[in-house]
Amino acid sequence: MEGSIIKDRITAGFIGGIAGGIAMNIVDWTAILLGLHLERLSDWASVVIYGRLPANTPEIVFAQLGQLFFAGFLGVIFSSLLLKTTSGNYLVKGWIYGIFAWFFIYAVSIVLDLPTLTQHTFAAAVSHFISASAYGLFLTYTLNWLDKRKVDI
Numbered sequence: 725m726e727g728s729i730i731k732d733r734i735t736a737g738f739i740g741g742i743a744g745g746i747a748m749n750i751v752d753w754t755a756i757l758l759g760l761h762l763e764r765l766s767d768w769a770s771v772v773i774y775g776r777l778p779a780n781t782p783e784i785v786f787a788q789l790g791q792l793f794f795a796g797f798l799g800v801i802f803s804s805l806l807l808k809t810t811s812g813n814y815l816v817k818g819w820i821y822g823i824f825a826w827f828f829i830y831a832v833s834i835v836l837d838l839p840t841l842t843q844h845t846f847a848a849a850v851s852h853f854i855s856a857s858a859y860g861l862f863l864t865y866t867l868n869w870l871d872k873r874k875v876d877i
Contacts, residue, residue: 733803736870741799744822744863745792748855761848765855766791768829771838798825799863806867814864822860826852 752765770778770787778784802821809817830852833841844852 733806734800736867737800737803738796739799739870740803740863740866741796742792743866744799744818744859744861745795747862748795748822748859749788749791751855751858752851755847755851755854761845761851763844763848763852765852768833768841769794771841775839777840795859798859799867802863803867814868815861818860818864818867819857820860822856822858822863823853825859826856 749765755761756764764784766784766788767777769791770776770783773787773790774783778787802818805821806814806817830844830849
């Protein structure tokens, strides 16, 4: 029984992470379409995958899928951490986790001197902060929703 709880929690975390990833990308793409900044979240995945910014639409799409997969992975980590903490204040915990992930990923990109990801405009940083907030909130909301519905996953 213990193994199935862990497996279900991992799957729920991945689904929650993908939901959060979609929310964060909606915020990101909206800011880009409004002309607030040019730094896509998928550019981060592109630099990790290709070692450079994407050169064409298929590369953007593949990097975007990679970014969503990574968001799912972060959801698995969050879901596993929730097993070790008390219940309650899920949205606050999710928001803090999203902000921590954003801050940590920004720091790692600077420390590792990743190409094109070591300097950010104020607008991009604020947009990514809002995106990270949306990620954490939607991740947690989805996990809570799956838990309340006792969805068999």
